[in-house]
Amino acid sequence: MSETKHVYRFGKDASGNDVTEVAGNTVDEAKYVVGGKGANLAEMAKIGLPVPPGFSITCQTCVAYSSAGNVWPEGVLDEIDEARKDLEERMGKKLGDAEDPLLVSVRSGAPFSMPGMMDTVLNLGLNDVSVHGLIAQTENPRFGWDSYRRFIQMFSNVVMGVDSDLFENAITSLKLKKGVKNDTDLTAEDLEKLVAEFKDIFAKNVDVKEHPEVVVDGRAVFPSDPYLQLRLAEQAVFGSWMNERAILYRKQNKIPDDLGTAVNVQVMVFGNKGDTSATGVAFTRNPADGTNERYGDFLVNAQGEDVVAGIRNTEPIADLRKIPALEEAGNELYHIFEVLEDHYRDMMDIEFTIEQGKLWMLQTRVGKRTALSALKVAIDMEREGRISKEEAVQRVNPEQLDQLLHPQLDPNADLEVLATGLNASPGAAVGEVVFSSDDAVKFAEDNRPCILVRWETNPDDLKGMVAAEGILTSHGGKTSHAAVIARGMGAPCVCGVEALKIDATKKEARVSGTDVVLHEGDVISIDGTTGRVILGSVALVRPELTGDLETILEWADEIRLDPSRGAVMGVRANADNPADAQLSRDFGAEGIGLCRTEHMFLGERKQIIQSFILAESDGIKERALGKLLDAQKGDFLSMFEAMDGKTVIVRLLDPPLHEFLDNPRDLAVELAHLEDKGAAKSEIAEKRDLLRRIDSMTEANPMLGLRGCRLGIVYPELTDMQVRAIASAAAELKSRGLDPKPEIMVPLVSTANELAMLREQILKGVQEVADKYGMELNIPVGTMIELPRAALEADEIGQYADFFSFGTNDLTQTTFGFSRDDVESAFIPMYLRKKILATNPFETLDDGVNKLIKIALQGGRTANPKIVCGVCGETGGDPDSIHTYYDDGVDYVSCSPYRVPIARLTAAQAKIAANGGAISRDK
Known part of the structure; x- marks a missing residue:
């Protein structure tokens, strides 16, 4: 017998005494042993609720079984047999008994809820003999045969991989033949015939090489031995932990692959024993x-x-x-x-x-819930006295807030409502109709927003549900697969639209009571909040931070910004224009952590920067710089005004200059066309010279070339122009009585000398503007730490910096040697599948990159105890990363405007967790 306990009992014995075996001190502890389902069954049994008896095989057994190539660990089968015998003794029945058979369900149960992602087998224990015992006990032949046909169908599909549609087609054919509409209209005799037909389907479709355990005389035969049925079902449930849909669901919900699933074997109770059931x-x-x-x-x-x-x-x-x-x-x-x-x-x-x-x-x-529900439940329970404000803040999943921060249907739009169904998952979506998950994936790959339209979804549709903007079904209720999964994903969903008559083969859907026929590619809008289905595209509007969302964020800020409860983490936004700055402020940002000035050089201004780069005389350069100065100053006036009283960190020009020039390939094609049509020699020569100069500036690896602070050192006039624009905008606003708070960030430093040189130039430029306006300008100068050398030399660089901002996008690239523009589609997905990487390091902070950040934090603060350290890369808006940054002691995170509320909530949760408060919500 193995020393490790692999099986835990729950429920009562034959005398009515509770014999539940506890797998942990709390339900949260137990769920990592016997899964969430097993832990909660045991908990309900302990508090006296009516739970059918059973036993749970642990998640650790699943991991050991899978790791050994689907071989049972030593001693486990003996322990399972003992638990099965104990269950038979408790119930006074045996599996497969001819007179009074015990029937059981075999269900999965992972530590985190994964609804519909893994497998279940019901009515296990039936065979040609025991079905008559069941009929005798219930005096209900129809119930007996119905239970048997359900068992064959489910066992064949889940355990043996037989297509479930083969059985559904057989049922449909029989109903058509009998002229009845519902399964419940079939008689006992009909169902007995179906049992025989189902066993024939089993025999013809089971792979005898893959499943020799059910082969008799060279032919697959449905197993009659209930103990073999049980063993095969247990193995199938363990195996379902690694099925495609379960893997995808775990990836979507950041559930580790190494947790495993429990198997719960539980006495069957029947809701199909007539009208009293x-x-x-x-x-x-x-x-x-x-x-x-x-x-x-x-x-x-x-x-x-x-x-x-x-x-x-x-x-x-x-x-x-x-x-x-x-x-x-x-x-x-x-x-x-x-x-x-x-x-x-x-x-x-x-x-x-x-x-x-x-x-x-x-x-x-x-219960899984929408963001709207999570907010209201948390607030209501706090006001009911059930939980504290800290617990209420913990109950809301930050990622879910995306559901409330993105557009809804315009309430003032004229709508042509085609049909209505159940408002299964709130939010709105607009897209082209598709009728299969594969098509949804294809549309998404082609950047064509789509709505997945199905009779009802099943677990195999998960990839299409992820790809689609929303889900629409003609069948199912608010607890159907489509509804539950959509709510968990935050996707809009309308279920049970009975007026929708779908023909997936023809890729069309007719709307009863109308002349409308929807074909693949037709555009519809769905409103998961009201259950409406609308023909055509409806305008979407952005919601505001009001009501319960505003309340929970106020509570989060109260916790996050209270120094008495621990360190304070600020939340800023990345914004490059006044509109995004205002949006950031509306969403509660305490400042702008990153304003990328290169984004201000695009559009009509691209020609100006091009003329500067390609200028062959000082006069042309000076005129270009003058135009850029005016344009940049106007930008900063608007930005600083929108963020009046709040910090705005402006990053000096970062990308290599050739990125502002025409594509040399396009220019070469244009030159070839000029030559083919015999254009003037002077025009051809001019174009050739332009191509030569652009080619001379093109770099093989821009990440390692002339960019960032190097650009400012090689072209000091660019730095002077930007500094004058920033300082002049600040001075003008101050003269108007406003309180602008710009800070200047030097990008991509690798040595202390680079920052020292540029800092001196920047402060000189600021002072010149201050003298011109006759006022004092205090504009801090800092740098972005985005190179490993900068992190390692932070104790030197910090002497010349008022602040550090960690640019984790480039720091991740240079630490790994990855090019972000290439690897995310080239090999990162494979690395994730093969577990070479646990997460995408461009989305969630990598441990190695974090080690560099911690070195830089210590070095910077040693050099300058007053230095302010923040994060402005992509990971600044990732909840998992924010927890790490809080533990590191980072002063603030900066993220996209739409993720500001998410960061505010997560920062509060990080503080609570650091003080010993566990996050109790489910994944």
């Missing part, structure tokens, strides 16, 4: 908008998969207690809603089954 999925509060109401769906006489698969239209959970036969169980369920919220102090997601009037709890977990 039901099954459902529900939330203790509304996961779409956070309203304190019971929210969910149920079906009478159905199994749980019917609800989430969307194959039957569901009924709202509020109607459960209105059905006399289910009223008592419904009242008990509503009481359990309260019990769970009180116990977990959060909005909970539950799955339940009512079997002949008896309520059973099959699962609970912290």
Whole structure:
């Protein structure tokens, strides 16, 4: 027997005593051992809720099994057999028994919720003998045969890889033949025939070489041994941890691949035993908008998969207690809603089954919710006294705020509403109609926004759901696969649009009651907040920081900016124009951490900078510089005015000059055309000379060439021009009574001498402007640390810097030797798949790059104790990176305007975490 415990029991024994084995001191600890599902089943059993008994095989067993090439670790099978025998003893039944068979479900259960991403097998234990025992016990032949056909279909698909459509087609053919509409209209005799047909489908479609364990006389035979069924199902659930959709989901939600999944073997309870039985999925509060109401769906006489698969239209959970036969169980369920919220102090997601009037709890977990719901639930629970402000701030996932910070449908737009469905996931999307996930991916690759239109999505559609702007289904409820996944992703979703008659083969959808037929490529708009489907493109508008979002951000700032609670982390924005500066301020930025002046040289001004670069006389250069000075000064006037009273860090010109010139390839083509058509020799000579000069400035590797501070040293007149523009704009605004606070950043330094030389030049230029305006100008000068040498020499460079700003984009490039423009499409995806890299280092701060940052922080502060250190690269807006920067002691992060609220919230969470507060929300 292995020393490590691989199996944990939950539920009661035959005498009604709880025999639950605890896998950790808390539910959060236990979920890393027996998965979220197993941990919460055990927790519900411990607090006395009705949970069908069972046992959980640990996540660590899954990892060991997978790491060994799908070979069971020594002793594990014996431990599982003991748990299975114990379960049979507790229930007084055996798997496969001819008279009173025990049936079980085999479900996955990862540490973090991954709805629909892994596999489940229900009704396990049925065979040609035990089905008659089930019929005898229930006196319900239809129920027995229906359970058996469901088991064959699910086992064949999940465990053996047989296409589930083969079984669905057989059911559809039988219904057409019988002239009935619903599965429930099929008789016991019909279902018995389906069982035989399903076994034939199994025999014809199982790969006998891949599955020799089910081969008899050279032919695949559906396994009748219930213990073999159980072993194969357990292996299949472990294997589903590494299926394509699960891997993609983990990547999307930043869930580590090395956690594994548990396997939960649990006694079956049946919601399909007639009109006194039901099954459902529900939330203790509304996961779409956070309203304190019971929210969910149920079906009478159905199994749980019917609800989430969307194959039957569901009924709202509020109607459960209105059905006399289910009223008592419904009242008990509503009481359990309260019990769970009180116990977990959060909005909970539950799955339940009512079997002949008896309520059973099959699962609970912290409910996935939209950003809108997360905000309202957190605030309401704080005001109800359930949680503190710190806990409320922790409950909101920063990444989810993107759902609220991007455009919604213009409320004043004229709309042609085609149809309405269920408002499954809020937000708006506009795009071309596509009818398959593969097409959604293709459209996205071609930069064509699309809406994925499906009868109902399934887990294999995840890649298309990720690629699409929004999801629209004609079937399914608010707890269907499409709705749950869309809410988790923050994608707009409208479900259950019954008026939509989809023919995916023809790539068209007819809208009942209209003459409209939607074809692939037609543009529609969907509103996941109201459930509307609109023909054509509707204008989108940007929301404002109001209501619950404003409240939670105010609480976050209260925590983040309170020195008594620990270090303070500021939040600034990267903005290059007045519009973005104003947007940043509206979103709560405390300043501009990066204003890239090269972005001001584009458009109509490109010709001016080109004339400077290519000038062959001082007069031409001076005229170009004069025009650039006027243009830059105007830019800075607007920027500083928009950010009045707040810091604006202006980075001097950074890119190599050839980037402002025409593409030499295009020029060569133009020259060839001139020669072909016999243009004047003087025109050809002029064009040739231009091409020669541009070619002379082109660098093989601009990252290592004439750019950044080197550009300012080689062309000091450019630095003088920019400094005069910055200082003059500040002086004029000060003379008007405003309070501009510019700072000047020198890019790409690698030696202290570079910064010392440029600092002297910059301060001289500022003083000249100050003297001209007759006022004092205090403009700090700092540098961007974006080269490894600069980080290592920060104790020298810091002597000449008022601030450091870490440019993690270039620091990552130069540390790895990667070119960001090339590697993200060339080999980073493969590196991530092969686990050479854990994350994309251009999105989330790399440990090696962070070591350089910590060296630079220490060096800079040694040289200048008053130095201010911030981050302005892409990682400055990444929540995981912000936690690291807080721990490093960075003074502020700067990010794109739309990520400012995300950074404000994350910085507060980082402070709470540093003070010992755990982030309790689920992934």
